[in-house]
Amino acid sequence: MAGAELIGKEEIKEIMDVMETGILMRYGFDKERKGVFKVREFEAAFAGYCQAKYALGVTSGSTALKVALAAMDVGPGDEVIVPAFTFIATYEAVLEVGAIPIAADIDETLNMDPGDIEKRITPYTKAVIPVHMCGAPAHIDRIMAVARKNKLLVLEDNAQASGGSYRGKKLGTFGDMGIFSFDYYKTLTTGEGGMVLTDNKDFYLRADGYHDHGHDHNPNVSRALEGRTILGFNYRMNELQGALGLAQLRKLDTIIAEQKKNKLAIKDVLKKCKGIKFRDIPDADGDTATFLAFNLPDENTAMRFQKSLSGEGVDTVCFKKNLWHYLPNWEHFLARSTANSKKYPFTDPSYKGKVNYDRSTIPRAEDILGRTLVMNIPVKMPTERFAKIKEGIEKAAKNL
Ligand SMILES: Cc1ncc(COP(=O)(O)O)c(C=O)c1O
Numbered sequence: 434m435a436g437a438e439l440i441g442k443e444e445i446k447e448i449m450d451v452m453e454t455g456i457l458m459r460y461g462f463d464k465e466r467k468g469v470f471k472v473r474e475f476e477a478a479f480a481g482y483c484q485a486k487y488a489l490g491v492t493s494g495s496t497a498l499k500v501a502l503a504a505m506d507v508g509p510g511d512e513v514i515v516p517a518f519t520f521i522a523t524y525e526a527v528l529e530v531g532a533i534p535i536a537a538d539i540d541e542t543l544n545m546d547p548g549d550i551e552k553r554i555t556p557y558t559k560a561v562i563p564v565h566m567c568g569a570p571a572h573i574d575r576i577m578a579v580a581r582k583n584k585l586l587v588l589e590d591n592a593q594a595s596g597g598s599y600r601g602k603k604l605g606t607f608g609d610m611g612i613f614s615f616d617y618y619k620t621l622t623t624g625e626g627g628m629v630l631t632d633n634k635d636f637y638l639r640a641d642g643y644h645d646h647g648h649d650h651n652p653n654v655s656r657a658l659e660g661r662t663i664l665g666f667n668y669r670m671n672e673l674q675g676a677l678g679l680a681q682l683r684k685l686d687t688i689i690a691e692q693k694k695n696k697l698a699i700k701d702v703l704k705k706c707k708g709i710k711f712r713d714i715p716d717a718d719g720d721t722a723t724f725l726a727f728n729l730p731d732e733n734t735a736m737r738f739q740k741s742l743s744g745e746g747v748d749t750v751c752f753k754k755n756l757w758h759y760l761p762n763w764e765h766f767l768a769r770s771t772a773n774s775k776k777y778p779f780t781d782p783s784y785k786g787k788v789n790y791d792r793s794t795i796p797r798a799e800d801i802l803g804r805t806l807v808m809n810i811p812v813k814m815p816t817e818r819f820a821k822i823k824e825g826i827e828k829a830a831k832n833l
Contacts, residue, residue: 471675494614544571745825
């Protein structure tokens with residue numbers, strides 16, 4: 434549960450700063466808030482931590498994706514390449530802006546295969562969304578090279594890897610824009626919340642306006658008199674989320690360091706088990722270690738081992754079977770059941786492409802995810818808990 438495991442007095446202190454003013458909204462009320470601007474402060478601290486120019490707090494990772502796509506003018510008629518293994522929000526966000534998601538295959542990193550991108554490009558492709566799944570980086574340098582060569586925009590979905598990096602550069606800062614999720618399961622949590630990151634001023638200004646009904650946030654006039662050039666919606670982060678974010682951000686490096694230590698200890702036990710190989714991680718230093726993924730020679734062995742582990746109280750996930758993170762399992766998506774009876778944008782007449790979401794188009798995901806098991810790594814792992822996990826793995830491994 435990562436950041437949620439460490440909620441304590443630091444979060445309470447930040448929250449109380451807000452409660453003492455009673456101003457829960459990030460904008461306006463300048464006199465009453467007595468200098469307390471938690472979302473603004475969190476954005477500046479997060480941008481500094483990631484070494485990015487601009488950060489914008491929003492209500493969730495899902496809305497961060499939508500705001501970023503809107504800022505980059507991705508919309509009707511466009512295709513966006515997205516890995517087949519991701520949380521469904523990545524696909525939903527593309528549909529939300531009226532564009533069509535195109536599935537790409539994964540590689541042994543469990544992330545988008547850079548070698549697969551060009552096969553998915555059509556005259557309608559506008560952007561690529563690499564996702565750093567399960568806390569660890571994709572081959573982001575190679576993905577960027579393919580995207581630049583083909584003049585595609587890149588939005589990094591870094592919902593699951595806050596604080597992760599690749600060769601010293603923070604994930605979420607490679608693409609034209611990057612997004613983060615701070616929902617309750619995430620490495621850094623604000624209960625619900627998200628962040629949009631970019632070095633591009635135009636994209637930032639469009640995102641800033643879009644996430645707040647178009648408001649240009651001119652500091653020289655009152656909120657009611659602010660200008661606007663585009664329509665938007667309300668995806669504003671509130672001050673309580675900003676307060677939580679500030680306290681959690683200060684803990685992020687500790688969370689990652691503890692997870693790394695615990696992951697290594699569990700990995701050492703698994704290493705001794707017959708036939709087990711570990712997920713390929715392009716830069717182990719940049720792993721946030723929120724998850725440990727390992728694979729077995731074939732799906733049957735993986736299923737048997739998962740059952741034995743479960744019998745010993747050690748939980749793992751096989752994402753090929755997961756209902757929310759693997760495209761072939763989304764029956765409502767495959768039926769094009771968007772929240773309008775016309776099935777827009779799949780039926781948009783301005784869209785000239787053709788989609789094929791069949792399993793046969795993503796053979797590596799089918800193979801790799803079927804024989805991969807993923808364990809959650811705790812931040813806090815007292816000796817007794819580790820001893821139970823170790824014993825459970827050792828007992829289950831006898832059946833391998
Ligand atoms: C890869 C990915 N993208 C986007 C999201 C959406 O984030 P949120 O839950 O904050 O809306 C998630 C959340 O699990 C995710 O895992």
